[in-house]
Amino acid sequence: MKISNKQYAESLYEAISGKSDQEIKKSIHNFGLILMRQNDLNRGTEIIESFQKLWDKEHGELSAELDSARELEPEAKKIIIEYLTKKTNALKINLQEKINKKLLGGFILRYNSRVLDGSLLNNLVNLKNKISN
Amino acid sequence: MSTTKDFIVEQLKEEISGFKVKATEQSVGKVLKIFDGIALVSGLSEAMMSEILVFKTSQGEVTGVALNLEENQVGVIVFGDYTAIKEGDEVIATKRILEVPVGEALIGRVVDPLGDPLDGKGKINTTKFYPIEKIAPGVITRDPVKQPVQTGIKAIDAMIPIGRGQRELIIGDRQIGKTAIAIDTIINQKGQNMKCVYVAIGQKESKVANIVTKLEEAGAMEYTTVVLAGASTSASLLYISPYSGCAMAEYFLDKGEDVLVVYDDLSKHAVSYREISLLLRRPPGREAYPGDVFYLHSRLLERSCKLNKEYGGGSITALPIIETQAGDLSAYIPTNVISITDGQIFLEPDLFYKGNRPAVNAGLSVSRVGSAAQIKAMKKVAGKMRLEAAQYRELAAFAQFGSDLDVDTKNKLNRGERLYEIFKQDQYQPLEVAKQVLIYYVLINGFMDDVPVEKVREFEAGLYKYADLHDELLKMINDKKELDEEIEKTMKTLISDYKITVDYLVK
Numbered sequence: 029m030k031i032s033n034k035q036y037a038e039s040l041y042e043a044i045s046g047k048s049d050q051e052i053k054k055s056i057h058n059f060g061l062i063l064m065r066q067n068d069l070n071r072g073t074e075i076i077e078s079f080q081k082l083w084d085k086e087h088g089e090l091s092a093e094l095d096s097a098r099e100l101e102p103e104a105k106k107i108i109i110e111y112l113t114k115k116t117n118a119l120k121i122n123l124q125e126k127i128n129k130k131l132l133g134g135f136i137l138r139y140n141s142r143v144l145d146g147s148l149l150n151n152l153v154n155l156k157n158k159i160s161n
Numbered sequence: 162m163s164t165t166k167d168f169i170v171e172q173l174k175e176e177i178s179g180f181k182v183k184a185t186e187q188s189v190g191k192v193l194k195i196f197d198g199i200a201l202v203s204g205l206s207e208a209m210m211s212e213i214l215v216f217k218t219s220q221g222e223v224t225g226v227a228l229n230l231e232e233n234q235v236g237v238i239v240f241g242d243y244t245a246i247k248e249g250d251e252v253i254a255t256k257r258i259l260e261v262p263v264g265e266a267l268i269g270r271v272v273d274p275l276g277d278p279l280d281g282k283g284k285i286n287t288t289k290f291y292p293i294e295k296i297a298p299g300v301i302t303r304d305p306v307k308q309p310v311q312t313g314i315k316a317i318d319a320m321i322p323i324g325r326g327q328r329e330l331i332i333g334d335r336q337i338g339k340t341a342i343a344i345d346t347i348i349n350q351k352g353q354n355m356k357c358v359y360v361a362i363g364q365k366e367s368k369v370a371n372i373v374t375k376l377e378e379a380g381a382m383e384y385t386t387v388v389l390a391g392a393s394t395s396a397s398l399l400y401i402s403p404y405s406g407c408a409m410a411e412y413f414l415d416k417g418e419d420v421l422v423v424y425d426d427l428s429k430h431a432v433s434y435r436e437i438s439l440l441l442r443r444p445p446g447r448e449a450y451p452g453d454v455f456y457l458h459s460r461l462l463e464r465s466c467k468l469n470k471e472y473g474g475g476s477i478t479a480l481p482i483i484e485t486q487a488g489d490l491s492a493y494i495p496t497n498v499i500s501i502t503d504g505q506i507f508l509e510p511d512l513f514y515k516g517n518r519p520a521v522n523a524g525l526s527v528s529r530v531g532s533a534a535q536i537k538a539m540k541k542v543a544g545k546m547r548l549e550a551a552q553y554r555e556l557a558a559f560a561q562f563g564s565d566l567d568v569d570t571k572n573k574l575n576r577g578e579r580l581y582e583i584f585k586q587d588q589y590q591p592l593e594v595a596k597q598v599l600i601y602y603v604l605i606n607g608f609m610d611d612v613p614v615e616k617v618r619e620f621e622a623g624l625y626k627y628a629d630l631h632d633e634l635l636k637m638i639n640d641k642k643e644l645d646e647e648i649e650k651t652m653k654t655l656i657s658d659y660k661i662t663v664d665y666l667v668k
Contacts (some may be wrong), residue, residue, distance in 0.1 A: 033235070138189070141204030143253075147186030156181050158171075 033071060036063075037078035041086070088119035092139035097148070111138060148155040164380040188254040192216065193234060195246045198395045199440045200225060200237040200323045208235050211294055213255045220245040225252075226259050226397070231440050236441045240275060260290040261405040263412035268356065271387040274402035276409075279389055280373075291408040293401055297463035304469040306503075309477050309534045310421065313591020314342060316521045316584040319543035319601060320550065321506055324534025326467025326476040330498055330512045332483045332490070333508030338519050339482050341588050342506065342533030343423040346480065348379045349591035352422060357385040358422045360406035363399055363429030375589060386395050399433035407464050410477050413467075417473035422465070426482035427458060431494045442597055448493045458494075459501050490525075504528035517581060518588075519613035523550035526536060536594060537643035542601040547581070553577025579609050582617035594624050595638040597650065602644075608656050611666045620663060627659045 036059075043055045063069050068134055084091060096098070100108075109121050116139070128136075133148035190204030194618070196620055200216070208214065211484045214222040214237055229236025239246065261276040264287035271280040278285055306324035323329045331339045348355045359376075361369045369389050376382045386409055390402035403424045410420040424430070430455055438451035443647050446452050458481075465479035483498050490564065499505055504527045513520035526547075532540050556573055560566060566574070582601055586592070600621055603609050612620045627636055641648065660666065 032233075053229075134184075141189055141206050142186050143189045143251075144184055144186045151182050155177070158180060159176055 029065065031066065031068070031116075033074045034082075036068070036071075036075045037082050039073075041082050048152045052107060061103070084118075088117035089122060090116050090120070090139060091122045092137060094123050094125045094135055094137055095096060095128045095131060095147075096125070096135035097127070097129060097133050099127065100135065108135075112137075116140065164488060172305055181466045190214075190235065190252040190254075191245060191399055192250045192252060192617045193247055195239075195243060195248060197440050198239050198243050199437070200239055200243070200246060200252075202235045202237055203233065205247075205252060205254055208254050208334070209256075209258065211259050213257050213259055215253045215255060216246050217251045217253065217609060218245045218247065226401075228437070229443075235445050238400070240395070240397055243395075243398060251317055258292045259294070259401070260292045262287045262289065263409050263527040264289045267386045267409055268384060269382045269386070271369075271389055274388060274390050274405045276405065285411060289412065291411055293404040293408045294460075295408065295411065295464065296510070297460065298466045298468060298472070302466075302468055303473045304467045304474070305533065306467050306476075306530045307421075307533050308467075308476075309536060309594075310355070310596050311349055311540075312342070312346040312352060312354065313593070314345055314519060315586055315592055315597050315600070316519060316523075317342070317506060318535075318539065318594065319522055319596055320521070320523055321504065321526050321528040322530070322532060322535045323478065323480075323528060324467075324530045325478050326461045326465060326479065327504070327528070327530050327534065329463045329500040329528060330481050330483060330505040331508070332485060332495060332499070332505050333520070334488055334510050337508045337510060337513050337607050338588075339484070340368075340372070340425055342508075342519055342668050343425060343480050343482060344375065345589065345591045347376065347385055347421065348381045348589060351380060354386065354419060356410070356418055356420045357381070358388065358406045358410045358420065359385060360388045360390075360403050360422065362390055362402050362424065363387075363392050363394075363433065364425060366393070379589065394434040396436040399430060400437055400493060403461050404426070407461060407477070408621075411464070414468065414475040415473060417468075417475045419476045419478070421480065424461075424479065424481040426484050427498060428484045428494050431457065443586040450493060452495070455497050458498055462501050484571050490593065503530055507621065509577045517585060519582040519584075519586060521584070523547050524554070538638055538641075538648075539594060540606055541603075541644050542598055548603070549573075550580055550584075553580065553583075574623045576604070579604060579612070579617050580613050582614060583621060585618065592625075593635070593639075595635040596628065598638055598644070599634070600624065600653055602649075603656055608660070611668070612663075613667055616665045619665075623663060624656075624659055627662070628655065631655060 040059050043059070044052045046101060047055065052127050080091070094108065109123065112118065112121050131147040134146045136147050137144040169668040188205055188207045190202040194201040208230060210230060212227045214225045214227055216225060223239060223241045225239040227235050228238050259292050266285050266287040270278055270282065274277050276285065303583050307327045308325040310323045310325055312318055317323070331342055331467060340470055342494070349357060350357055353450055367388070369391065373387055376385055378575060388402055388406040388409070391400045398624060410422045413420045431450060433612055434454065434457055435450050439445060439449065443451045462479055465477040467476040468474055481498060481502065483495050485492065485495055506520045507525040508520045510523040512522065553573065556570065557577065558568065560574060583604060599625060601625065609617065634655055637648050637651065
């Protein structure tokens with residue numbers, strides 16, 4: 029039977045939980061060998077993605093991407109983190125920030141297959157659509 | 162001039178100041194795979210079945226519909242140009258189920274399955290939308306089928322009557338007049354208080370163009386909508402086309418009107434669904450169709466109905482068409498659709514090539530609603546017509562072997578020959594019901610026994626002209642809808658008067 033990415037990630041998580049760094053290293057090496065034997069090395073990226081998701085879920089962490097036109101003020105960032113905590117009940121939020129000048133202003137927040145588009149670009153496009161229809 | 166300018170500026174200001182900047186959260190996904198009009202999308206954890214999804218591509222937006230909801234991905238069929246979509250493109254869920262524009266504005270138009278115009282007559286102005294998938298009306302909302310749909314085709318109105326709210330299958334090989342029956346029926350609905358929807362599924366666009374021209378010439382586009390998914394359209398649009406045609410009909414149903422929908426044809430629809438299902442990796446079954454191909458057609462045809470007074474009293478009559486291969490009625494799709502519908506009109510190649518057109522096979526064609534959907538006058542003259550027609554064909558085959566026949570058999574053969582002559586009818590020439598009653602009355606009462614077989618059609622045409630000149634009889638039949646003594650008396654005098662004027666009678 030084909031082993032799914034999620035199943036790989038789950039078994040790796042189980043193998044390394046509660047282990048020391050040395051043991052984890054060994055487990056990961058063995059995991060690599062299993063992938064090779066199963067001819068599944070090409071699925072590495074997807075498996076890592078699943079593993080990250082699983083880790084976040086187990087530890088109450090949340091990875092989010094934040095694109096903004098300019099560097100956001102700490103005050104604004106705080107509001108965003110508060111918003112995410114309230115929405116997802118996550119204990120820790122890993123915010124990956126990126127500067128994207130094309131947005132003109134505002135920001136786009138991405139987390140858990142959801143997007144909050146508060147950019148000036150998006151608002152201008154919406155205004156254009158509203159006027160032209 | 163300046164006032165106009167001021168007005169425009171004012172409007173613009175109002176529009177812009179009224180625009181509220183808001184950021185709403187949206188559910189998004191990423192394209193994992195895209196192939197043959199199917200996209201596999203990750204994320205979209207909240208996607209609904211048949212929800213509209215928008216692909217943000219470098220060449221603009223492309224829409225699709227969620228068809229497979231799986232644990233880690235969503236299977237999407239793409240409408241429009243799927244080659245513009247690239248792996249990794251963003252997909253946004255719109256929280257809207259697939260819907261089409263409906264309303265009076267669609268009458269007289271040719272549209273694609275999404276309701277966009279194809280006839281170059283401009284935008285369709287309507288604000289109403291109906292979902293393309295809908296649960297069929299339940300049992301308490303329905304009424305028995307009792308009003309007739311006059312097809313204007315003599316063989317059908319007499320032998321296989323169709324009622325408003327019925328589903329009557331038209332089945333036969335290719336190039337044998339299946340579409341012709343449907344089109345004649347649409348043409349004959351003029352002045353009968355009926356809206357029509359013609360759904361062309363996988364038809365050649367040249368054929369559809371011909372049909373639209375014919376309908377326009379006959380003035381039938383005044384009450385008809387054509388939904389066109391041509392042969393070059395993607396399987397996803399072919400798949401939704403009958404459902405969107407049905408949604409357009411349901412608008413009139415809800416207004417309490419009668420609608421006739423023609424699905425031309427459902428075999429191609431099944432093939433397009435098979436294509437989609439195989440691409441979505443659903444397990445194939447018999448003839449490689451997926452397991453739910455029966456439900457595909459039953460849920461569509463079940464939406465045809467006759468509603469009772471409390472629910473508006475409207476109706477949707479469906480004329481699905483199925484193309485058989487070499488007359489094989491026992492293939493998968495034909496048997497399925499035969500069992501779903503309330504009867505079938507079976508067209509036979511042998512009859513067609515003998516010149517009996519429409520080539521309706523009297524033995525294999527049935528209408529399960531039966532004579533409930535006939536006016537009383539027609540019931541009286543055409544009661545045993547189907548039996549007689551079927552018996553004649555058997556007898557004729559048998560009589561080829563021997564020349565010595567008793568008088569009774571000879572009479573039956575003579576009557577049958579003339580009956581089959583009457584069944585012959587040219588395309589695009591539907592006949593009103595009063596004239597049908599007249600000609601059948603002539604036949605069953607033996608007034609035609611002295612007309613030579615080869616002169617029957619000439620006799621018939623002359624009789625109609627004569628009846629048009631003395632139109633009080635046709636008026637009486639149309640008003641009373643039954644044969645009383647007075648009408649019969651008038652009819653007899655008219656026939657004998659007419660027979661004096663013809664010179665080819667056999668003494």
